[in-house]
Amino acid sequence: MKKDFFTYQAQTTPHPLAMEISHAEGSHIYDTNNKEYLDFVAGVSACSLGHRHPRVVNAIKDQLDQYLHVMVYGEFVQKSAVELTKLLAAQLPDPLEKTYLTNSGTEAIEGALKLAKRYTGRSELIAANHAYHGNTQGAMSVMGFEERKQAFRPLLPDVHFIEFNKEADIEKITTKTAGVILETIQGGAGFIVPTNNYLKKVKQRCEAVGALLILDEIQPGFGRTGKLFGFQHYDVVPDIVVMGKGMGGGMPVGAFTSSATLMDALQDQPKLGHITTFGGHPVIAAASLATLKEIVDSNLMTQTIAKEALFRELLQHEYIEEIRGKGLMLSLIVKNADIANQIILGCLEEGLILFWLLFEPKAVRITPPLTISNEEIKQGCAIIMKVLRKIKD
CATH class of the missing domain: 3.90.1150.10 (Aspartate Aminotransferase, domain 1)
Incomplete structure (x- = not known):
């Protein structure tokens, strides 16, 4: 083999x-x-x-007995996906209430970046040096490690980088900025935690200039840091939170969550602003729902x-x-x-x-x-x- x-x-x-x-x-x-x-x-x-895990395996088996893929994302009402997004909303602070389910964390990053551009009407994205958000073209564009990117250029234009935890760089967030994307805890860089209210200060700057704060919780999320999401340690609520990895209990999944006001911007002008065939797949959603229930119930x-x-x-x-x-x-x-x-x-x-x-x-x-x-x-x-x-x- x-x-x-x-x-x-x-x-x-x-x-x-x-x-x-x-x-x-x-x-x-x-x-x-x-x-x-x-x-x-x-x-x-x-x-x-x-x-x-027995709870996850049983949820998968139960869903297998009902139906697998039946329609592209967002058209049919499917119980496991609805229950998952409803429970997520109950666990997240206001105004994070509406979730878009994807196939992976990197796809969720793509959706979050598009949402920031669509909602603000701006093009500039700001990310952190030594950041990792996935390997698709948009996610790679906000990766702060040139050695991994140079073979695949050109990538997205109008992306700029700041140093994580460097307060002076926060001033680089301006009225031109659509979104600031940061890992709550920098993963690939060596598991670097935010210090001195850094994330809160970034959020305050975003609010002042009308930019959106996107926090990547793909790795810290779902209980790994001792709270359901890492940002809950740091007295900050992002405009968009991105999740994946531990969300599925071993199954492939991702998601991004925002307020209804923001998320509804993907519905129209243009319609189908972000689409996926298999996102919210009933078996994956069932596994994710079982995982989330086990984490919050235990x-x-x-x-x-x-x-x-x-x-x-x-x-x-x-x-x-x-x-x-x-x-x-x-x-x-x-x-x-x-x-x-x-x-x-x-x-x-x-x-x-x-x-x-x-x-x-x-x-x-x-x-x-x-x-x-x-x-x-x-x-x-x-x-x-x-x-x-x-x-x-």
């Missing part, structure tokens, strides 16, 4: 891990040799309830803060310079990229899955399922410490 993988399936890097997967359950993944791996990555923050978000503290307590070593992030969105920042590589690959040999971040070579990703137990955290951290002790700087 591995030979066919390299022959027929397009690769994204020259050296993928190429683990042959047999099955997965809870916090564990098993390869075709039946080796067990403890998963500290959760499909890159996507499997928020672990693998094959004490997983409260546990996330305690689990963060446990990771920070257990992972102390001279090679670990700091642990960035919030909740179960954590990254070890180590002395250099070689040590990061040795940790990730060494832990894989020991049966623990870790991963890299996009733009910070010294980072080691730790984003386990929210359902991970304290005992599993201790087990995984023991493996990390074992590998660290073997590394010679």
